[in-house]
Amino acid sequence: MSISAQQPSYLAKLKQDGDFLTLTRDNEFHLQGCRFLLHNNTEVTVHDTGIIEFEPHNITNKDIVLSSAVHGNETAPIEICDELIRELITGKLTAKQRVLFIFGNPKSINIGKRFVEENLNRLFNGEHSKTGLGSNPERERAKQLEETVSDFFNRGGDSTRSRCHYDLHTAIRGSKNEKFAVYPFLHGQPWKKSQLQFLLSCGVNTVLMMKSSATTFSYYSSYVHGADAFTIELGQVKPFGENDMRRFEKTKATLKALISLESVDYGDFNADDFELFSVYRTINRTAESFSFSFADDAVNFTGFAKGDLLAIDGQTRYFAEVDGEAIIFPNADVALGQRALLTVTPMQVDSNFI
Ligand SMILES: O=C(O)CCC(=O)N[C@@H](CCC(=O)O)C(=O)O
Numbered sequence: 188m189s190i191s192a193q194q195p196s197y198l199a200k201l202k203q204d205g206d207f208l209t210l211t212r213d214n215e216f217h218l219q220g221c222r223f224l225l226h227n228n229t230e231v232t233v234h235d236t237g238i239i240e241f242e243p244h245n246i247t248n249k250d251i252v253l254s255s256a257v258h259g260n261e262t263a264p265i266e267i268c269d270e271l272i273r274e275l276i277t278g279k280l281t282a283k284q285r286v287l288f289i290f291g292n293p294k295s296i297n298i299g300k301r302f303v304e305e306n307l308n309r310l311f312n313g314e315h316s317k318t319g320l321g322s323n324p325e326r327e328r329a330k331q332l333e334e335t336v337s338d339f340f341n342r343g344g345d346s347t348r349s350r351c352h353y354d355l356h357t358a359i360r361g362s363k364n365e366k367f368a369v370y371p372f373l374h375g376q377p378w379k380k381s382q383l384q385f386l387l388s389c390g391v392n393t394v395l396m397m398k399s400s401a402t403t404f405s406y407y408s409s410y411v412h413g414a415d416a417f418t419i420e421l422g423q424v425k426p427f428g429e430n431d432m433r434r435f436e437k438t439k440a441t442l443k444a445l446i447s448l449e450s451v452d453y454g455d456f457n458a459d460d461f462e463l464f465s466v467y468r469t470i471n472r473t474a475e476s477f478s479f480s481f482a483d484d485a486v487n488f489t490g491f492a493k494g495d496l497l498a499i500d501g502q503t504r505y506f507a508e509v510d511g512e513a514i515i516f517p518n519a520d521v522a523l524g525q526r527a528l529l530t531v532t533p534m535q536v537d538s539n540f541i
């Protein structure tokens with residue numbers, strides 16, 4: 188980002204009301220950057236549309252990335268981040284840690300759709316620049332977001348600092364377990380109980396352990412920057428104004444504490460507090476004719492008996508291979524070659540949790 192010497196015309200209003208979300212929505216593709224100090228000496232940097240950083244004047248030990256609107260119609264996470272940003276700018280909340288907020292896809296917020304041309308959350312980890320398709324705004328945005336996150340973590344300092352990235356989403360379908368997180372593939376590294384405790388404090392007691400690399404934003408931060416990164420599903424997709432914000436109180440309070448305290452105690456780990464799942468397999472859509480055997484309103488975590496038909500992809504029929512194989516993120520409408528379904532089976536805490 189280039190920050191010009193001349194302060195932008197939006198600055199006085201932004202300082203007064205903290206409404207970075209409206210500013211982002213009014214500038215779908217680009218916003219002049221700027222830097223300013225709050226009364227509490229926090230340095231605020233607007234990097235571009237939808238990208239704002241807070242750097243407190245005190246010594247910090249955490250670098251926190253909070254993203255929302257990677258899918259534009261997933262409004263509850265946007266409303267949560269909007270509130271946190273407003274409170275930081277207006278001084279109601281004081282940052283004690285470095286924090287970078289990202290509204291991923293501003294135009295998709297405005298059209299109320301998951302994406303405009305291409306699913307942004309399939310374009311990370313370099314996928315944005317792979318040959319095949321020409322560029323489009325989502326590919327450019329994925330590249331910019333990777334560069335911004337890299338720059339943010341690198342400026343934070345060495346790897347003794349705690350790096351985290353919570354990518355906030357809501358799911359298309361209802362879910363038996365309303366809130367759940369996806370723990371990206373760690374390539375054999377152990378899963379962290381302290382992160383599960385953080386998630387529990389957010390009201391998230393269900394976690395899926397991925398078994399392979401991905402092109403998602405959370406996998407990128409985990410794999411490339413060693414961050415504790417998760418995709419966090421906070422409920423079901425709803426339009427603005429229709430979210431019951433009482434359902435997000437624990438998440439908001441936990442994020443506020445994370446940002447505004449030097450350290451937070453999330454209590455002792457107790458395996459019984461969690462429902463953990465291991466990804467059993469990923470089913471991609473490869474044919475034009477693709478359908479599921481279950482109803483459009485079948486919820487995430489619905490389990491099937493061994494031998495039950497799950498999906499038909501062209502000539503291929505997929506049957507449940509084990510009793511209790513449960514469906515996550517079924518979506519028959521994805522582009523060819525993309526994930527149409529994840530299935531999971533329960534798992535227990537073992538020695539690979541530290
Ligand atoms: O409900 C759905 O079908 C999708 C909800 C969603 O956007 N989930 C993320 C999960 C990303 C991950 O696997 O870490 C996505 O599909 O991008």
Ligand SMILES: [Zn+2]
Pocket residue numbers: 257258261356357
């Ligand atoms: Zn999403």
